[in-house]
Amino acid sequence: MNKHNGPKFQTATTLKHEILAGTYHSFIFETKNPLIYKPGQYISVRVTEDRINAYSIAGNDEPNKFMVLVDISPGGPGSKFFEALKVGEKISYLGPFGVFTLKENDNAKELIFLGTGSGCSPLRCILDAALKEKNIQKPLTLYFGLRNPGDIFWQDYFKKLSQEHPNFKFKLTLSRPDESWQGPTGHITDLVNSDFSNMNGYSAYLCGNKEMIDEANNILALKGVAKEKIYFEKF
Ligand SMILES: Cc1cc2nc3c(=O)[nH]c(=O)nc-3n(C[C@H](O)[C@H](O)[C@H](O)COP(=O)(O)OP(=O)(O)OC[C@H]3O[C@@H](n4cnc5c(N)ncnc54)[C@H](O)[C@@H]3O)c2cc1C
Incomplete structure (x- = not known):
């Protein structure tokens, strides 16, 4: 790409870099x-001279600040x-x-969110x-999947x-728990499979690795979630 005619990059300054757990790093810029963004959107960050990676916006407390959560385990240029x-x-x-944003007018009666790792x-x-600004009163459930106890972040949040x-x-x-873990174990898709029988009328928001998203799509469809109400972002 011609440097002078290419897209106009914005800049942001790193205010905070914190290791939350294991390979999960949190940044405030x-x-x-x-x-100005819609919750669920991402930015494309220049990570080397010839590489741009996508990173989701995790939120912001002030208009001029935003948070990004990065899993550095892939180990490539972005990591x-x-x-x-x-x-x-x-x-x-x-x-x-x-x-990959909230579809407020899709007539869902309940919403389910499935996230693995940085997909959360x-x-x-x-x-x-949805909860703090839009004051949505429908039931919302988040299934958050991580590997081992050393990976746990945002649980308190x-x-x-x-x-x-x-x-x-x-x-x-947790998919790889140790004896210290008292909570549910296995993949989030297995948990959803056992927790629900009929999910007719649900909307589902999936984000994470391809395997989880493919499996979740199959399970949710079998449970009665309409195909067009399964929204996903593959990382
Ligand atoms: C829309 C979108 C939003 C994204 N948002 C985020 C985000 O908020 N936080 C975040 O950490 N990542 C996010 N990603 C993933 C991110 O863009 C990079 O793909 C990831 O950080 C790996 O980049 P890398 O340069 O380190 O490794 P790469 O050079 O791209 O890959 C190195 C190796 O790791 C494998 N790999 C690539 N991605 C993953 C992964 N996610 N998990 C496991 N193995 C992987 C590759 O197949 C390759 O073998 C997002 C991706 C998309 C498409």
């Missing part, structure tokens, strides 16, 4: 002008870029982009807005959200 990113350094990005990031953003909003339920499951 500050922009000159507010980043390396974010692992090394220091407070005060700038990122260049395009966007926001994407249509856009779901947090969508749920936060979602617990608090469920205490503050009785229509929101949250289940964290």
Whole structure:
């Protein structure tokens, strides 16, 4: 691409870089002008001279700030870029982009959210807005899948959200637990399969790896969720 005619990148300054757990890093960025986005959207970050990666917006507390959650376990250029990113350094990005957003007028009677690993990031953003800003009163349930106890992040955040909003339920499951873990185990798709019989009238929001999304699509369809009401973003 010709550098001079290419898209116009925005810049944001790194205000915070925190390792939440294992390979999960959380970042707060500050922009000159507010980043206007729909919860669930992502930005495209320049991670090397010739590589741009997508990262979902996890939320923001102030108009000129936004949060991103990065799993550095893939180990490629994006992972390396974010692992090394220091407070005060700038990122260049395009966007926001994407249509993985809350469909408020799809007549769903209940909403279910399935996220694995960093796939929980856009779901947090969508749920936060749905509960705190849009004041949605329908039942919302989040199934959050991680591997082992050392991976756990945002558990307290979602617990608090469920205490503050009785229509929101949250289940964290680990696929590789150890004896310290008292909660549900296995894949989130197995849990959904055993927790629900008829899901007619539900909408589903899925985000994470391809395997989970493919499996969830199959299970949800068998449970009666209409195909057009299964929304997903593959990472
Ligand atoms: C719309 C969208 C939004 C995204 N949002 C986020 C986000 O908020 N946070 C985040 O951490 N990532 C997110 N991703 C994934 C991200 O864009 C990168 O693909 C990921 O960070 C890996 O980049 P990399 O350069 O480190 O590795 P790559 O060079 O792309 O890949 C290195 C190796 O890891 C494998 N791999 C790639 N991605 C993954 C993965 N997600 N899990 C396991 N293995 C993988 C590849 O097949 C390859 O073998 C998003 C992707 C999309 C499409």
